[in-house]
Amino acid sequence: MDMRFWTWAVAGLLVLAGPARAAAPEIRIQDVIDFYRVYDAGGGAPSAAALQGYLDHGSDGLRQFVGLRHLSGESLAAAMEKHPRMFADAKTCLDVLPAVKRRLAQALPRLGQLYPPAQFPPITILVGQGNTGGTTSASGVLVGLEALCGASWMDPNPEDRFVHLVAHEYVHVQQPAARTEPEHPTLLFPTLIEGGAEFLAELISGDVGYVRLKNWAKGREKEIEIQFAADQDKTDLKAWLYNGVGTDERPGDLAYWVGYRIAKAYYVHAKDKRQAIARILTINADTAKAFLADSGWAPGMSLPEKVPLPE
Known part of the structure; x- marks a missing residue:
C-alpha cells in the first residue's frame, strides 16, 4: 500500500469559489453503497467489467478520484485479488458512517465560525484501490473507505479515525499553499x-x-x-x-x-x-x-x- 495517501499537495486541487457559510457540508456515501452492491453480486470477487460499471456510474467525486489515482475496473479488480481481506474488512466501517456524519455536522461548521473565508465543498466517501485514505480535488474532500478503514495504526477507533481525518483534509481545503508544490521544498x-x-x-x-x-x-x-x-x-x-x-x-x-x-x-x-x-x-x-x-x-x-x- 502506498502510504503517501494524506498528501499536502494534490495535482488538480482547487478551492471552490463561493461565500463561506457556517453550515455542515454534504456527505455523500452513495458510491460506497454502489460498490458493495457490485461486491456482493460478485460474491466478493466482482469482474473488472462490473467494477468498471461502478466507476462509470459514480459521483462527481468518484470520477475526480479515478483521474487522480488512474483507477480502472482492471486495476481495482487486481487490487481486490491481491488484498481481498482489506475490501471485506472495509465493509464493517459502513456501520460507523451515520455517527461520523453526525459528528462532522457539528465539527466542520466551526471552520466557518473561526475563519469566515472558509469553503464547504462536499465530502465523498468511496471505495478505491487501497492507496488513498483522504485527499482533496475540485469535487471537495475524497475519502477512500477501504484504505482508511484499514489504517488502525492512525487511531484504533474507526469512528474517531474518519472524523479526525476528514477534519484534517477539510483544513487543507482552506490552505492556499496546499494547492501548489514547490519544486524542492525544504522540510x-x-x-x-x-x-x-x-x-x-x-x-x-x-x-x-x-x-x-x-x-x-x-x-x-x-x-x-x-x-x-x-x-x-x-x-x-x-x-x-x-x-x-x-x-x-x-x-x-x-x-x-x-x-x-x-x-x-x-x-x-x-x-x-x-x-x-x-x-x-x-x-x-x-x-x-x-x-x-x-x-x-x-x-x-x-x-x-x-x-x-x-x-
Whole structure:
C-alpha cells in the first residue's frame, strides 16, 4: 500500500469559489453503497467489467478520484485479488458512517465560525484501490473507505479515525499553499502545512488525525524536535514525511506531529486567536521561516494538552 495517501499537495486541487457559510457540508456515501452492491453480486470477487460499471456510474467525486489515482475496473479488480481481506474488512466501517456524519455536522461548521473565508465543498466517501485514505480535488474532500478503514495504526477507533481525518483534509481545503508544490521544498514548509491541518483539526473536531504520533512522542519531545530543528532546511523529506507507517522505534510522518506542536505554540502565544488561525491557514513557502520565529516554539517546550476555541 502506498502510504503517501494524506498528501499536502494534490495535482488538480482547487478551492471552490463561493461565500463561506457556517453550515455542515454534504456527505455523500452513495458510491460506497454502489460498490458493495457490485461486491456482493460478485460474491466478493466482482469482474473488472462490473467494477468498471461502478466507476462509470459514480459521483462527481468518484470520477475526480479515478483521474487522480488512474483507477480502472482492471486495476481495482487486481487490487481486490491481491488484498481481498482489506475490501471485506472495509465493509464493517459502513456501520460507523451515520455517527461520523453526525459528528462532522457539528465539527466542520466551526471552520466557518473561526475563519469566515472558509469553503464547504462536499465530502465523498468511496471505495478505491487501497492507496488513498483522504485527499482533496475540485469535487471537495475524497475519502477512500477501504484504505482508511484499514489504517488502525492512525487511531484504533474507526469512528474517531474518519472524523479526525476528514477534519484534517477539510483544513487543507482552506490552505492556499496546499494547492501548489514547490519544486524542492525544504522540510519546514510541508511540516507547517500538515501540522497546521492537524492542529486545526483538533481544534474543531476534538483530536488530531495521527493519534499514534501524539501518543508515541510523549516524553520524546525534545529529542525529536532537536533532530527536526537540525533538518528543517533540508530538501530530502523522506526521514520525516510521506514515509509510510514506520516502526515502533520510529513511526512514519513524524513531521506532522512537530508541525502540530509549532502551530499550537503560535496559537497559544498569539493575543488574537482568530488572527492566529488565519495566519496558520495562509502559511506559504516564503513565510514559513517567519511563522516559525513568531511561534515561540523551541524543542521540547511544554504546551497544554488541549486549547480552547477563541471566544
